[in-house]
Amino acid sequence: MTMARQVRMTVNGAACEGLAEPRTTLADFLRGELELTGTHVGCEHGVCGVCTVLLDGRAIRSCLMLAVQADGADVTTVEGLAEPDGKLHPIQEAFVEEHGLQCGYCTPGFLMAICELLESNPSPSDEEIKDVLGGQICRCTGYQSILRSVHSAAAKLGGGRSATGA
Amino acid sequence: MAVEIPTELEDLPTSKPHWIGREVKRVEDPSLVTGRTEFIDDVVLPRMLHCAILRSPFAHARISKIDTREAEALPGVLAVVTGEDALRWSYPAVTAPEGWGTHCIATDKARYVGEPVAAVAATSRYVAEDAIELITVDYEPLQAVADPFEAMKEGSPLVIEEKGSNVMLQRTFTWGDVDEAFAAADHVFSEKFRWNRVGANPTETFGAICEWDPMDLNLTVRGSIQSASNFGLGRVATFGLPSNRVNIISYAHGGSFGGKGGTRGTDVACLLSRKAGGRPVKWIEDRMEYLTAGGSQAWDRHYEASIAVRADGVVTGLRVKLVNDIGATGEGFGAINTAKPLAAFTGPYTIAVAQYDLTLTASNKLPESPCRGMGPPPHFFVLEQMMDIAARALDVDPAEFRRRNFIRADQFPYTIPSGNEYDSGSYEEVLDKALELAGYAELRRQQAEALEQGRLLGIGVASAIEPGVFDLNVYSVVGMQGTGVPEGATVSIDILGMVTVRVGFTLEGQGQYTLVSQIIADYFGVEMDSVRIAPLDTRSAPPSFGPGGSRLGVAITGAVLGACERIREKMAIVTAGLMQTEPANIELMDGRFRVKGVPGAEMTVAEVAGTMLARSDLLPPGIDPRPEATHVWTAPGRAPVDEEGRTKSYLTAAQAVHVVLVEIDRETGQVEILKYCLCDDCGTRLNPATVEGQTDGSVVQGIGAALLEEYAYDDEAQPLSTTFMEYLLPTINDVPLIEKVAVVTPSPFAPLGAKGCGEGAMHTTPAAVMCAVNDALAQLGTRATEVPAAPHRVWKLIREANEKPQGA
Numbered sequence: 001m002t003m004a005r006q007v008r009m010t011v012n013g014a015a016c017e018g019l020a021e022p023r024t025t026l027a028d029f030l031r032g033e034l035e036l037t038g039t040h041v042g043c044e045h046g047v048c049g050v051c052t053v054l055l056d057g058r059a060i061r062s063c064l065m066l067a068v069q070a071d072g073a074d075v076t077t078v079e080g081l082a083e084p085d086g087k088l089h090p091i092q093e094a095f096v097e098e099h100g101l102q103c104g105y106c107t108p109g110f111l112m113a114i115c116e117l118l119e120s121n122p123s124p125s126d127e128e129i130k131d132v133l134g135g136q137i138c139r140c141t142g143y144q145s146i147l148r149s150v151h152s153a154a155a156k157l158g159g160g161r162s163a164t165g166a
Numbered sequence: 167m168a169v170e171i172p173t174e175l176e177d178l179p180t181s182k183p184h185w186i187g188r189e190v191k192r193v194e195d196p197s198l199v200t201g202r203t204e205f206i207d208d209v210v211l212p213r214m215l216h217c218a219i220l221r222s223p224f225a226h227a228r229i230s231k232i233d234t235r236e237a238e239a240l241p242g243v244l245a246v247v248t249g250e251d252a253l254r255w256s257y258p259a260v261t262a263p264e265g266w267g268t269h270c271i272a273t274d275k276a277r278y279v280g281e282p283v284a285a286v287a288a289t290s291r292y293v294a295e296d297a298i299e300l301i302t303v304d305y306e307p308l309q310a311v312a313d314p315f316e317a318m319k320e321g322s323p324l325v326i327e328e329k330g331s332n333v334m335l336q337r338t339f340t341w342g343d344v345d346e347a348f349a350a351a352d353h354v355f356s357e358k359f360r361w362n363r364v365g366a367n368p369t370e371t372f373g374a375i376c377e378w379d380p381m382d383l384n385l386t387v388r389g390s391i392q393s394a395s396n397f398g399l400g401r402v403a404t405f406g407l408p409s410n411r412v413n414i415i416s417y418a419h420g421g422s423f424g425g426k427g428g429t430r431g432t433d434v435a436c437l438l439s440r441k442a443g444g445r446p447v448k449w450i451e452d453r454m455e456y457l458t459a460g461g462s463q464a465w466d467r468h469y470e471a472s473i474a475v476r477a478d479g480v481v482t483g484l485r486v487k488l489v490n491d492i493g494a495t496g497e498g499f500g501a502i503n504t505a506k507p508l509a510a511f512t513g514p515y516t517i518a519v520a521q522y523d524l525t526l527t528a529s530n531k532l533p534e535s536p537c538r539g540m541g542p543p544p545h546f547f548v549l550e551q552m553m554d555i556a557a558r559a560l561d562v563d564p565a566e567f568r569r570r571n572f573i574r575a576d577q578f579p580y581t582i583p584s585g586n587e588y589d590s591g592s593y594e595e596v597l598d599k600a601l602e603l604a605g606y607a608e609l610r611r612q613q614a615e616a617l618e619q620g621r622l623l624g625i626g627v628a629s630a631i632e633p634g635v636f637d638l639n640v641y642s643v644v645g646m647q648g649t650g651v652p653e654g655a656t657v658s659i660d661i662l663g664m665v666t667v668r669v670g671f672t673l674e675g676q677g678q679y680t681l682v683s684q685i686i687a688d689y690f691g692v693e694m695d696s697v698r699i700a701p702l703d704t705r706s707a708p709p710s711f712g713p714g715g716s717r718l719g720v721a722i723t724g725a726v727l728g729a730c731e732r733i734r735e736k737m738a739i740v741t742a743g744l745m746q747t748e749p750a751n752i753e754l755m756d757g758r759f760r761v762k763g764v765p766g767a768e769m770t771v772a773e774v775a776g777t778m779l780a781r782s783d784l785l786p787p788g789i790d791p792r793p794e795a796t797h798v799w800t801a802p803g804r805a806p807v808d809e810e811g812r813t814k815s816y817l818t819a820a821q822a823v824h825v826v827l828v829e830i831d832r833e834t835g836q837v838e839i840l841k842y843c844l845c846d847d848c849g850t851r852l853n854p855a856t857v858e859g860q861t862d863g864s865v866v867q868g869i870g871a872a873l874l875e876e877y878a879y880d881d882e883a884q885p886l887s888t889t890f891m892e893y894l895l896p897t898i899n900d901v902p903l904i905e906k907v908a909v910v911t912p913s914p915f916a917p918l919g920a921k922g923c924g925e926g927a928m929h930t931t932p933a934a935v936m937c938a939v940n941d942a943l944a945q946l947g948t949r950a951t952e953v954p955a956a957p958h959r960v961w962k963l964i965r966e967a968n969e970k971p972q973g974a
């Protein structure tokens with residue numbers, strides 16, 4: 001076991017710091033040290049995408065990255081999507097309206113992956129959506145309603161608003 | 167007070183339902199999409215420790231020595247437990263079949279890879295994982311049993327020596343004169359099938375926080391627990407505690423599908439908490455633990471089936487022989503998967519006689535668990551392949567062949583040979599709608615055209631029953647005793663007319679809080695937003711089983727309506743007293759208690775509730791002043807099984823027809839689904855959007871089972887599917903657009919006519935996909951009898967077919 005060290009990052013726009021051993025994953029750091037439990041883990045071996053967060057604008061698997069590797073980064077998690085007054089982000093609204101979730105455990109990961117997608121491609125086709133979401137597993141919905149949610153979110157965000165709200 | 171539960175929407179006290187039957191937004195979702203819903207791993211308790219479990223790397227090995235000293239000495243470690251602690255402080259697990267349980271930690275030998283051998287509680291999961299690496303175990307490997315037919319042989323190594331055999335159960339059920347039906351048949355068709363292990367795999371694994379109070383001798387378990395009351399009874403038995411000293415607090419869970427077992431790990435964490443002086447111990451199963459040692463595996467089956475068919479295409483008899491490898495113990499209750507087919511043995515057909523020859527064996531594989539659909543999905547896979555084999559031999563179109571054998575709409579309620587009663591159905595209409603949606607004739611034309619181009623297309627038409635609202639009674643045939651499965655709800659209206667509903671289950675994904683809100687809103691004429699659901703622990707909740715067996719939507723509807731009816735009766739008496747008339751003159755309609763025939767003489771529900779709560783002095787004598795009631799609903803008329811396992815078990819029978827078009831790549835054996843259409847009938851659709859969601863999700867799980875998912879083991883019973891790299895879950899790229907239509911034939915017996923629909927298409931999809939695969943392969947003169955039809959299997963069949971001399 002090696003000594004824990006101080007790790008600093010910007011999370012959802014706020015400067016955060018905490019202690020992490022070199023082996024602590026970013027997922028565990030966010031969930032444990034920073035108490036941001038909205039990011040879930042489903043496999044901890046990089047397949048399910050449940051742990052997806054944005055790191056400097058890119059969707060990454062927080063179970064596969066170490067917290068120390070994210071030192072100095074700008075991280076966005078599901079907690080950073082809705083307004084502080086509770087107003088949902090358009091992608092979240094779309095998921096609610098289109099029944100894009102059942103148990104909701106996979107949802108934070110999907111939302112973050114979709115943020116990245118819509119940022120770079122504001123009106124993706126079915127195929128483009130499948131390309132990106134092929135790495136996110138949902139065991140409940142059968143993906144049909146998730147596909148609808150992405151299209152609906154894209155429509156809501158049309159008008160040039162950025163997917164991450166930036 | 168006898169309470170009548172409305173079986174029709176028209177019976178509700180509303181001139182027109184505003185919420186029931188509409189695609190309302192789910193009340194659960196805002197909290198879920200923002201990451202605010204609390205799952206078990208989000209919970210942190212004061213002084214909480216973290217558990218890691220050391221697991222056996224051998225499928226079968228004697229444990230001669232364990233040395234835990236180094237682990238105990240590691241800073242941050244508070245407790246280490248081994249089989250000795252399990253022997254001292256717990257009993258072997260309760261099982262089905264009975265008497266096939268072991269302790270939660272191996273005491274003398276390990277019986278499967280992943281069986282707990284020791285465990286550590288430490289200040290963090292990282293330290294706990296470090297510590298288990300410091301434990302040394304001396305194993306003497308024993309010969310492992312990985313195959314049920316080997317397991318049954320004389321001289322096979324015994325998984326549990328004291329039992330003297332690896333046969334857990336052998337029983338033949340005969341319903342009617344089966345020999346006679348087969349002797350009289352114009353045709354008899356037989357085939358063998360193999361269904362490999364698959365499983366639930368919710369995205370959240372199991373987790374629990376266990377707290378053993380050494381002073382009060384209380385055990386509190388928080389966890390992602392599907393049926394809290396049942397789970398509590400299990401802990402009562404395991405620890406020999408009085409039942410009022412075990413409290414289960416269930417948290418929202420990230421899916422279950424029957425695969426949230428987790429009892430071993432829970433019991434290990436309980437032992438650790440006890441050893442650590444009562445500090446709470448959190449155990450979160452990781453995915454590899456889930457895949458190798460969790461509630462993850464089901465349906466390891468070897469089938470032999472025969473059907474008797476008359477020259478006119480009527481099926482007159484069915485024989486199914488099943489050998490199911492249950493794994494090392496009966497603790498996961500995987501055996502009940504083999505009992506549920508009794509609830510729908512002959513599917514949607516009028517097959518008059520049937521026989522089920524059932525053998526359950528032990529092996530050195532993981533104990534099996536429930537899984538969505540429970541047991542009929544493989545059974546229907548077999549039945550539907552047999553229907554197609556017969557149809558093909560008789561040169562009858564598979565859709566037409568099914569039509570000839572369907573139970574007709576005028577035959578309901580219909581009792582099947584294995585004893586269950588189907589409530590209602592319109593099977594032909596469902597078939598017609600599915601064929602129409604799919605453009606069946608056009609699909610056949612496409613198939614013929616493709617064949618000319620050398621492409622291999624297949625069309626599957628399959629139908630199955632989804633038994634809904636389970637009862638324990640039928641599970642007694644494999645040793646799980648009980649009759650009646652209650653669900654309760656307490657409905658309270660406060661002084662401002664807001665409604666709280668207390669229940670004994672929590673979020674799992676099917677939208678039941680939304681359903682409860684819809685019902686209350688229509689019943690009392692309030693907004694859905696005026697309703698709040700409060701999930702309670704087992705110490706405070708009304709009797710509850712929770713989700714399972716496609717029951718909760720129907721059962722909670724019954725419970726909530728019952729409680730509403732009780733409140734209505736009470737409020738009618740109060741209103742009558744205030745209005746100086748008889749209760750019989752009072753009616754509830756659209757949220758108002760009115761004096762019949764006296765316009766304007768009325769009070770709102772909120773006014774009556776407010777009066778009851780504030781002015782008990784004005785109430786008629788003897789009336790309970792609380793605008794609150796509890797109702798416990800249980801499916802009526804359930805009884806224990808007879809000597810052949812027959813009983814009315816499941817209350818409702820939903821039915822579906824799926825039509826699937828697949829293409830098989832001749833070079834790779836890859837099966838691609840080109841079109842997926844279905845029509846289903848699950849009675850009244852209380853929230854059509856959530857019904858559709860259950861259907862979509864279960865179609866995709868069914869596709870996974872048919873084409874991708876498999877828990878493979880080698881000959882030494884070493885698991886080969888230990889990560890998501892080997893256990894392949896369907897992704898968005900594996901699924902077609904699912905086209906759906908519905909027929910609505912309400913249940914005459916169930917609350918509001920709704921049928922159980924949560925397990926859904928899992929009953930039909932694997933059968934339908936395999937019918938399509940075999941329709942394609944039939945063009946090469948071969949047949950896939952093993953599931954999943956993964957590329958390596960299909961490729962081999964194609965190659966063998968090509969090598970066969972033509973015309974052979």
Ligand code: FES
Nearest residue numbers: 042043044049063
């Ligand atoms: S938890 Fe990170 S990919 Fe599965």
Ligand code: FES
Nearest residue numbers: 102104138139140
């Ligand atoms: S909603 Fe449950 S896993 Fe996706």
